[in-house]
Amino acid sequence: MSDVARIEIEEFREEVRNWFTENKPQDPGFLLPETFMEVGTDEQFEFLRDWQRKVYEAGYIGISWPKDYGGGGRPQIFQDIATREMVTQRVPFMPNTIGLNWAGPLILKVGTEENKRKYIKNILSAEDIWCQGFSEPEAGSDLGNTRCSARRDGDDYIINGSKIWTSLGTYAKYMILLARTSKEKSSKYAGLSFFLAPMGVDGIDPEPIQKLTGEYGFCQTFFDDARIPADCLMGEEGDGWKTAMITLTFERGASGGQAGGTSMMELNAYDVLELARRVRRNGKLAIEDTYVREKLVSFLIEFRGNQLMSAREKVPGLTGDWPGAVSLSGKLRNTELRRRLTQFSLSLMGANAARFVSENSVDGGKWQRSYLNSFSATIGGGTSEIQHNIVGERVLGLPKD
Amino acid sequence: MKITLSDEQRLLLETAQSFFIDRCPIEQTRKNMSNGKFDQSLWQEMVELGWAGVNIPEEFGGLGLGIESLVPIVESMGRFVVGSPIKSTAVAAGLISSFGTYEQKSIYLPRIVKGEIASIGFIEENGAWDDGFVETVAELRDGGFSLTGKKCFVTDVDCSSLVLVSAKVKNETNIFIIETSEIPEGLVKREVVIDETVRSFQIDLNGLFIGENQVLGSGSNRLADLSSLLLNAAEMSGGVSGVLQLTVDYLKNRKAFDRLIGSYQSLKHPMVDILISSEALRSHLYYAANCLSSGPDKEAEIAIRMASASGSEAFAYASDRAIQFHGGFGFTYDCNAQLYMRRALWCQYQGGDQVYQKKLLETLLLD
């Protein structure tokens, strides 16, 4: 790296740090969702959308996306710095995650020039919220089992069936939709097609589903003879599986190109350590309990291991025997750690662990809610079991099951 | 938290990786194991590569790097469960370089660079890791130290010319340099240990009288602990990589019920967990190596103990599953899984197991 570049980067780091320090939003006075998969009320949504718009306008997301379409046109390292700062300063996450991190990079990679001009800028500004219509009641892990149908009729496709677990379904303007255009193909994957579908047409009805916490946050999206323009088709008819797989490489962080920003509230082992210093388990401060101390140390080691992995993987010579091991296991490692950490956090509180969101609970019940919500990420986006299969097969080269 | 690898370290890593692949197939290790002899020619080749003097200052003929630069070498060696005195020699060289007087350095270091082996004796019959429990005593009299006590798990001492031992002078644990030629015949006995690639001995120090100038500066015991622990973790990291590869290869070739056994999730998923633990361990390891390069301070201690705890846990699990996943063959002496399992037990219980490391980390991280 040249000295000029180094100086430019250092200046940028400083600038970003100052901007987030000055512009970090105040506590809104209501509980925020913990991930983009749990935006359940209008006030939560508006708050987060305003925040994303503000960050975009300041120039801190989409930094590496092309200028022509609304991005910053700068090297990836600037985005990495900005995102890192958002994590460090614990600012709210970007609600339009599906647009920023999977639909957006997908469009930039395989979309037409017209797609890019139409969609990219509004993804960044949160003007257009995107959702994902992949899972169905009978097709989750086994996505190839998709049944929702799209039938060509003149200049339209007519969509029938339903998609489920649609995060942000009621707020979205567009959906990346996987649907079956033919039933007569050799394999179940061959008859699928991929659409950039508008949500605002007649016959599309997202119905909120109540989550295990009692809140809302995702939907079942019903399609009843919904007509969408034929030019919503991405790629060729019958090529949908391929496009869906490219989308998943973005979703799983296996390929770069995302717009940056965070998609969930930061929560790590140090937060639980801090909690242990101020709550009581069976009469004494949790941090004084031998069981708690032992577990905390293990969590701190695991958390640091995760952090160091990304650093080590970039060092020439230390990349390791198994290419892709670190990036492809990222979702599995981080989400499972979060689940176990929040589960453990409850054990610090003694009998008070049995409370839920209310004034009398430790931190208003945030930890109980966090534990229940942690499963959003160990299930959504491909379950941990499926992640194990992916890493075992793609990284270790073990045979498919 | 940054991890860096200098050009010299990268070169050492590349050289070591290909050296051990070519020079130390596991059959070779098995041969050494069965005849119990020291592999002199292997050691000689390592000396010629300059590895005996990696962490010895240039003015005494070494490469002038720190002990952390041994990490890539020891890690690469660990993959093939090679037994070698490089660890003890490097720890000893590091201690003399950091805590020796100028005179001690000029006497001992050039000899090590030329290939004279140094062994270390820190542990005793009580099996304690914490050097507070050292029972060996060094009493100052008549211009020298009179030693009483016994040391265990001293590796390759029969072919080394120096052995560094810990002993208490009043309440302080110090480290002493002994010429093995000073130890009377019959006081060194071979021990049976779980890792058969390791040649371990007990030394009876009772009655030994050594010069006043054979003690290292005070504080050397801390570096002794941390630097051995770092190399121990390096060996475990290599071991986990080796046993992971061994098991993955088996899972890709062995069939049961007309299917390759690697397709069964009850085998596949634990392999992924082992992969992840191996990646985490390597990250802790190289970060710890970076930290120690700026001295054995608190941050280095935290990083090294984390690497050690991760290593013990990862290696124990990986080698345990390796045996199980090889089925009946896994239960045989012929299957290499047992070599890794025995190495894992050796490393874990020599360095201080994960429970011990975590206990120390509690104080370092939580109080």
Ligand SMILES: Cc1cc2nc3c(=O)[nH]c(=O)nc-3n(C[C@H](O)[C@H](O)[C@H](O)COP(=O)(O)OP(=O)(O)OC[C@H]3O[C@@H](n4cnc5c(N)ncnc54)[C@H](O)[C@@H]3O)c2cc1C
């Ligand atoms: C909070 C949340 C938000 C979501 N948001 C979206 C969204 O916006 N858009 C969208 O399309 N989808 C979304 N999903 C759906 C999600 O991708 C699916 O729930 C997930 O892929 C699992 O599918 P399923 O629910 O059908 O479970 P199933 O596939 O029925 O799985 C049930 C259990 O079986 C296990 N299992 C299944 N197959 C295997 C196998 N081959 N090997 C081992 N174990 C297996 C699973 O791991 C799981 O434990 C969301 C889910 C959640 C929880």
